[in-house]
Amino acid sequence: MKTLHLFAGATMLAAAFTLSGCGGSGDEPVSVAPKAEAAQVSQMETRSGAKQPGSKSTRMHPVTGEPLSAEQVLIRGNGSEPGSIDPQxxxxxxxxxxxxxxxxxxxxxxxxxxxxxxxAESWSASEDFKTWTFKLRQNAKWSDGEPVTANDFVYSWRRAVNPEVGSNYAYYMEVAGVANSTAIVNGEKPITDLGVQALDDYTLQVSLEVPVTYLPIMVSHYTTYPSPQRVVEKYKGDWTKPGNIVSNGAYKLKEWSVGEKMVAVRNENYWGNADTIVNEVVYLPIDDTIAEMQRFEAGEMHHTNTVPVSQMERIKKDMNDELISVPKLATYMYQFNLQEKPFDDVRVRKALSYAIDRDIIVKYITKGGQTPAYSITPPEVNGFHYVAPEISKLTQAERDAEAIRLLNEAGYNKDNPLVFDLVYNTSEGHKSIAVAISQMWKEKLGAIVTPTNMEWKTFLTEKAAGNFKVARYGWNGDYNEASTFLTLMLSNSGNNDGKWNNAEFDKLLADARNSTDPAPFYEKAEQILSAEMPVAPIYFYRGLRMVSPQLGGYATNNPLDIAYAKDMYIKAQ
Structure with missing residues (x-):
């Protein structure tokens, strides 16, 4: 076995790191609580510590030496109501x-x-990188005090690929190359054939069909997190509700008031609990970015989920020291539904993409350091050789002329306009972009486009069901390697809601997975996407949010835009 010592191995692999989840779909907001409920939350927050007026503390941070607030209650803007908190x-x-x-x-x-x-305390790989062994720490426990064992991971990984569970991330195990994952997802083999086994209570072995050198990076994604079998089987679909849920992280769920807040408290059985400072975390599902900003300015939360684009200039002028711009491997796109005519016509898809003036979007709409995108994969992704598509080298006037030509060739013009709805999830930012792009399509192509917003859960459901023609699409990298973006467009991807499929593209990604130098395969795959245009990339993200000066430990340099509550602390005022 080739032992990768924890930090030496991390050095080799860390350059490839990233997640959402990222995995995830960009800055996804949802519904605001009713006003009466919002007022109640506001009162709770002010009492529990966002402002914490006059709070006294003699406790000091063990590393920075900063005085800590007596009330360690972290209040986070979370953007929306989560669709699920089940890891799989x-x-x-x-x-x-x-x-x-x-x-x-x-x-x-x-x-x-x-x-x-x-x-895992350590991990090692075989010489061919097709077998990985993870040694688990023996002091890892669930929130009910039961030990976390290798069998918990075996159960959850099998659950992720189980067709009866229906995880949209089942394909993630296939991307990781876990043995028999594809056959299991397709219903051809039982879940017990998955290439993962417990050698003993604290040793997990993963067998791969192909060499994957960056597997330790991929297993930081929530799809691979453990789920407690005894709890899942007892409560079934209700297992993540307060009172039922058992978790193994730094916090455990205490309260979930839909549309108002979620509250988590410290998990005293967490192996790293002694290093945790924040005692309670409150998550606020505020999809209205202006309302969220107002709550932040009133001292009712420690950080926002995002920043209202309409107030960016004021924020930069008056509150720039509280504005955090986080590097983020993520792409903002529009997805075309190829099951709906005329979006099965590549000329229509290209025309709409070419007519988007991305420079206007990032300069006048988003205004947060974003950069125009002409590929799905951000250029900064580790090991990715970015080659600018030819269309990106043209002037916007030249792109517009080509868009008009293509749409005319497809049979649409101002006398016979293209008519469709542009769907996005509720957000001031998404609305501003949709309105601007709809106007571009109208002025340049004569298209009649109706921007239509949906509440987040409804948006996810309708999009997954294929009930759209053109829809907003955002992707945060799950790890820092091009496959996290390109696999979105695989024929079998649970995120390929537009149902585009291309056998050559699928083969290129399969070949890349088998190669020690996947960059040439990724380059060709991007060329196919540019030629077929199943999605229209618009810009590459920056993670923008407001962070209170009273909040310490917020991660501002994580390309996955991950900020764990266990790493944060509230400073004394």
């Missing part, structure tokens, strides 16, 4: 942020994106 079912950044606090995988993401140990 969550598929967006909203739920992912909460799951990252409640659960812990074999590995984690450090403040700068470096690979750090989680439940």
């Amino acid at each position: 079912l969550v598929d967006d950044s909203v739920g992912g942020a909460i799951v990252n606090d409640l659960f812990e995988g074999l590995t984690s993401s450090g403040p700068d994106g470096q690979l750090t140990p989680g439940v």
Whole structure:
């Protein structure tokens, strides 16, 4: 076995790190609580410590030496109501942020994106990188005091690929190359054939079909987190509700008032509990970015989920020291539904993509340091050789002319306009972008486009069901390697809601997985996407949010935009 010592191995692998979850779908917001409930939350927050007026403390931070607030209650803007907090079912950044606090995988993401140990203390690989062995720490426990064992991971990984569970991230195990995962997802083999086994209570062995050198990075993703079998089987679909849920992370769920707040408290059985400072975490599902900003300015939360684009200039001028711009491997896109005419016509898809003036979007709409995107994969992704598509080298006027030509060729013009709805999830930012792009399509192509917003859960459901023509699409990298973006468009991907499929593209990604130098395969795959345009990339993200000066330990340099509550602390005023 080739032993990768924890920190030496991390150095080799950390350069490839990233997640959402990222895995996740960009800055996804949802519904605001009714006003009466919001007022109640506001009162609770002010009492519990966002402002903490006059709070006294003699306790000091063990590393920085800063005086700590007596009340360690962290109040987080979470953007929306999570669709799920089940590790094997969550598929967006909203739920992912909460799951990252409640659960812990074999590995984690450090403040700068470096690979750090989680439940696993060490790991090693065979010479061919097709067999990985993870040694689990023996003091890892569930919140009910039961030990976390290798069998917990075997159960959850099998659950992730089980067709009866229906995880949108089942394909993640296939991307990781876990033996028999594809056959199991397709219903051709039983889940017990998955290439994962417990050699003993604290040794997990993973067998792969192909060499994967960065598997320790991939197992920091929430799809691979453990789920407590005894609890899942007892409560079934209700196992994540307060009173039922058992988790193995730094926090455990105490309260879930839908549309109002979620509250988590310290898990005293967490192996790293002695190093945790924040005692309670409150998650606020505020999809209205202006309302969220107002709550932040009133001192009712420690950090926002995002920043209202309409107030960016004021914020930069008056509150720039509280504005955090986090490097983020993520892409903002529009997805075309190829099951709906005329979006099965590549000329229509290309015309709409070419007519988007991305420079206007990032300069006048988002205004937060984002950069125009002409590929799905961000250029900064580790090991990815970015080659700018030819269309990106043209002037916008040249792109517009080509868009008009293509749409005319497809039979649409101002006399016979293209008519469709552009769907996005509720957010001031998404609305501003949708309105601007709809206007571009109208002025340049004569298209009649109706921007239509949906509450987050409804948006996810309708999009997954294929009930859209063009929809907003965002992706946070699950890890820092090009496959986390390109596999979105695989024929069997649970995130390929537009149902585009291309056998050559699928083969390129399969070949990349088998190669020690996947970059050439990724380059060709991006060329196919540019030629077929199943999605229209618009810009590469920056993670923007407001962070109170009273909040310490917030990770501002994690390319996965992960900030664990266990690493934060509230300073004394």
